[in-house]
Amino acid sequence: MAATPPRATRRPGPLQLLRGYVIRHVQTMTGALGRLWQQPLANLMTVAVIGIALALPTGLHLLVENGRAMSGNWSSTVDVSVYLRKDTLPERVVAISEELADWPEVASVRTVPAEQALVEFAELSGFGEAIEALENNPLPDTLVITPGEGYTDAESLVALADALRLVDGADIVQVDTDWVRRFNAILDLIRRTVGLSAFLLALGVVLIVGNTIRLDIENRRSEIEVTKLVGGSDAFVRRPFLYSGFWYGFGGGLLALALTFISLLMLRGPAARLAGHYGSGYTLSGLGWSGTATLLAVSALLGWAGSWIATTRHLRQIEP
């Protein structure tokens, strides 16, 4: 049992240094995860809080995105009705109908002659007898126009209606875009709310992780002291806490993902039924790959940030 003399260690090359650096980071990363596993219940609670906080804005975001997609879907079912002047001759009606059918923003034109319109109205309104008492047909010939693909958003519909009003023989042009606009305005409001709540909840996540890491630092005080005494740099002492924060955030992101996925599954049926009522085959869409990646990256980053703040504030105070 002989003591060894102090000796200068060989200087490793840059490649070895890099390799050692990467290995140490991976070790710290997995070590931090292992340490979190040692207290699964307490840490899962933290992850659950983060997950729920992140699931809320994620879910609302999906709601808005789906709402937007849906409203686009619905406006394609909107027709534009052109009521022609009463004095328009039948030949002229055919001419206008043929002319409009050539417009690029028009998919199809259906002519509803005044007589047919009256019959339909009598059937649908229940005013059959009153209408029979009328001497002349008060209804004009009508052209029902279905907008072409790509011209179904509210703005295009308004533009189409404006153009139709200039057509010789057109009396009243009716397009029901108001509800689309209102719906879009509501979505806009919700989107703002989502943004605001996402910001506040992200802040909350940072604070939750920061506080958890602060307690962790308190609990590992002696370890930090000893590490500093044997030459551990600030970065070395800090690294495991940063990775803990990373894992908290990442775990929360995974949970948020799971929660959104489950909610989506639960809502898919009712949403399809609702779309069915509007004659649309729309189905709810999820986050997709980029959305998933963004959620996980943002959540991990938030955890890292919370830990960064906590370690910056508290590690300095612990000196041997």
Next chain:
Amino acid sequence: MIRFQNIYKRYPNGREALCDLSLHITPGEMVFLTGHSGAGKSTLLKLIALIERPTRGQMIVRGQNVTRIGRRRVPHYRRQIGIVFQDHKLLFDRSIYDNIALPLVIAGLPEREIGKRVRAALDQVGLLGREKRSPIELSSGEQQRIGIARAVVSKPPILIADEPTGNLDPELSLEIMNLFKRFNAVGVTVIIASHDLGLIERLGNRVIRLSGGRLAAATGPDGRDAA
């Protein structure tokens, strides 16, 4: 190796721990610091480890003036000093192996090299084969030897110990001191604060006696006065 020039240390509470202290410890020397409680032994060791900074004076360690080196350079400086504490400062939630490996992990050594060195250090303190156990299972004397193994595992040129035998019976104390002597024999500069005068005299090294933060007396290895 270590040179103190007119060092003063005053704590924030106003207590003057060291007062105009000058001394020189040569490379490869083994030195004992003695004196009553509050004489400044611990403060002196804390200054060497840069746990505390001197209020005034110059401190030169291994040819480098470390009196005012920046906070960020302290960790690197400390890696050349092995520190042994009276209360061991072991981490009980880790295995003996992990405790001893800590300085090597910090230095960024590869895993295989760490394993070799940890076992060598355990061998040197006579506790080989216990690396997987927890330090809490060990006796106080064994815990202190683990503390020493951790201090020497990175082969630092300087070893400082603050009352390393404070809690041990005379037989164990002698064992620990002999361990330090062995490290000194291979060239490590060793500085030990202790008030176990009987034990120190038996070992026959230079003794620096502090009193009220000043140099009271220094005895050479052969008993002659020396400063």
